[in-house]
Amino acid sequence: MRETLRYLLGVAGPSGFGSSCTGEQVTQDIYCSNPSNLTAIITGATSGIGAETARVLAKRGLRLVIPARDLKRAAEVKDWIQGESPEAEIILMEMDLSSFASINRFCSMFLSLGLPLNILVNNAGKYCKKLQLTEDKFEMTFATNYLGKSPSPHPSHACFEFALLLR
Ligand SMILES: NC(=O)c1ccc[n+]([C@@H]2O[C@H](COP(=O)([O-])OP(=O)(O)OC[C@H]3O[C@@H](n4cnc5c(N)ncnc54)[C@H](OP(=O)(O)O)[C@@H]3O)[C@@H](O)[C@H]2O)c1
Helix, strand or coil: CHHHHHHHHCCCCCCCCCCCCCHHHHHCCCCCCCHHHCEEEECCCCCHHHHHHHHHHHHCCCEEEEEECCHHHHHHHHHHHHHHCCCCCEEEEECCCCCHHHHHHHHHHHHHCCCCCCEEECCCCCCCCCCCECCCCCEHHHHHHHHCCCCCCCCCCCCHHHHHHHC
């Protein structure tokens, strides 16, 4: 109850930031002599919190890799970010978190670039009201929000974070 109130009121937590803080405020004192050497992967950057996170990290000079299942929407976000930060390096790649094959393809493509992975913003998520199954025959919300993001419960499932860590 106390935590909920603190959240609703925007009271700062141990990090010094609260729910009313913006991405710009959170990152404004970050110092890095050469931020363009840093690579951030941001999932779910085609809208909402992910797009705003991508905008702010690009503004701070980081290289962005945006995996998206809809590359047209991702290109629109890229244009929007570069409207503010024309020098921003933004790499778009296809990835659908509800498909293990797609996650695997993305991980292979990313690793073939030979870039470091300094920041991973595991933001993408969805909620399906109706029962839907993925191509791998898992329930869609569970597959997208948990199986696709976290260390795999099954050795044959190459999940996003796990696959990147292992290689
Ligand atoms: N906003 C809130 O109040 C709130 C509260 C609690 C938790 N969250 C969580 O915070 C995260 C961001 O929230 P938001 O409000 O910014 O959400 P949002 O605007 O709905 O954006 C969700 C993002 O996830 C992507 N996505 C969904 N399914 C995907 C898949 N199978 N593969 C790849 N990308 C996929 C979407 O891509 P497409 O463009 O392809 O759809 C979109 O970019 C979500 O994980 C959400 O559950 C948000």
